Amino acid sequence: MASVGDLTTLGLQPNAAGEAPSVLIVGDGNFSFARAFLRKNAVAIGDSSIRVVATSLDTHEELLTMYPNAGGILDELHNGGVKVIHGINATRLETYDALVPESFDRIVFNFPHFAEGGNRRNKIHRHRQLLCDFFKSSTNVLKGEGQVWVTLCAGQGGTSVDPKQRAWGDTWQVVHCAAGAGLILESVHNCPVDELSALGYYSVGYQLRERAFWTQDSLSHVFCRERIGRRAQLPIEWDRDMSFWINDHFSEERLIDLLREFFPPEDMAVALTKLDDYHCSKTNRNAVTYRLHITSDIVALSKDDVNARATSALAAVEASEFADSRAS
Template sequence: MAVFIFEKKIKHYSSYQKILLAGEGDFSFSVCLARAFGLAVNMVATSLDSRESLMLNYSKAMSNVRELEARGCKVLHEVDVHSMSQHPFLISVRFDRIIYNFPHAGYLHGPFSSEYNRFQIWFHQDLIRGFLKKAREMLTTIGEIHVTHKTTFPFSEWKIVELAQELGLYLVHEEQFSLWDYPGYENKRGAGMCDETFPVGMCSTFKFAKLLLYSSITSGFDLGSTTSGPWSGYSGINGPDMQCFHPGTLSISLWSADIVDMACTYLESLERKKPKHGHKNLRSPSRPRKKNKNLRSPSISLLMHV
């Protein structure tokens, strides 16, 4: 990522971030960011269309592409979001932000198909699922995936938050989206009506980040199992999947009451052994210690950045 003398920002995005834009239409959103940054050497903008298709379908696409390239942005054509992590230019690159605005899979029965049709909704969900799966592979350890999407019915039936959770992502934040925040951005329909805009209505930018120790095989979160000590039956400290973690490094606010109690007991024992360098008492004085006879559990789910 290029280093700028002064950081420049627009809304959620910074010139210090490595940014990938997926599924661009006429590249007007990419141009909006590039103009805000001044230079766009930290950006990669992609489109499913070929360069020839852009010329035919969007009146401003080629002028936007030329401006992006002049500002240092890498522009890639014919990039499918379902396979983008394997693109020759992208396969070894990791991004701080991956953006997909108003994803749409096209229409099963022509441009006037109903968005209320259950099969049409499944069609859209398949697009989102494939995108999130590949985007997750392309994130830095503290990276985020941003999907801007309508929140009214029937678009709410796409259930993108639930789809993200199935793929090892969690919702960091949902923020209302406004076109006024992005000067020059013109949202496009695509799907046979490419150069037309559409009313965005009520919509949000959903920000997703990686979950800890997600397993695509089990579609769940298993922290392994320790064999002895105060964390017996739980993962992490001695377990095969979390050998690099120490209980003091995890976010206690995300633990269950039983785990918080166990963590405090364990850390207090460390403090007694090492009074000068031990951990502070993390137990709240207003919260009595909870006794739990059965400290074993089959699995524990923790939410945090990888």
């Protein structure tokens, strides 16, 4: 089990080959997080025991225009041994020659937000799409057992441990966004806001200005690849309903046996709940409706994956000897 740590340390340890762990920081705005991380780990970064690459979406000129205080931060990073690259889009990491030759043990994205349109109120689906695109891109430059760290404001993530609970549709659904890239939520914990602040970090970029986000009670979400021997702190969950006609050969036990082919018990758990029994007096046929509650703490069950499994399972059920497939 990898050490998790927090945003000030990232739980970094030398790998099995004794190589220095590497960190990629994306979307750092004014680079004050990179500065805070440098100050906390100055000795290790200075002697190359930890390699850090810090990036921004803005060009150098845009950065200094938007964040006038960034110049001094950049000087400190260069002097401390942090490599700085400007003009890096976190959703296209694999397209940059400066990044592709490397792979990273940690990729960090703090308070991501879809900023296009300036101070207009942005649609929540834009933020989700940003996360989906970032997660997919990050796996192209992430080491096999590496971690992706995403810190969100209270209420944004949509997990059960979020201190500010919102309706599911009003959250960024971070776990489900990551699942589309084959990532599971290894850990979620409080962001050490006060310690980071003492180290010189302050969030900026709210409405594309040097204004801070509200970072108190924010959470760091730590993701890793599926099927590498780690389990999700919060297993992903889905519900899918299935209705079909049955004959006298039907039983729940036979249904469960058939579903195992599409939802392997070694990878995931499926709980069945009967929602409805229906009898058609006109055709003298019977139908049932079941809800499948699907969970896994080792497989990144994306929406597309679950839908494909459920569709294939229903087709198999309808073709089975316990289903009544006569035309109505």
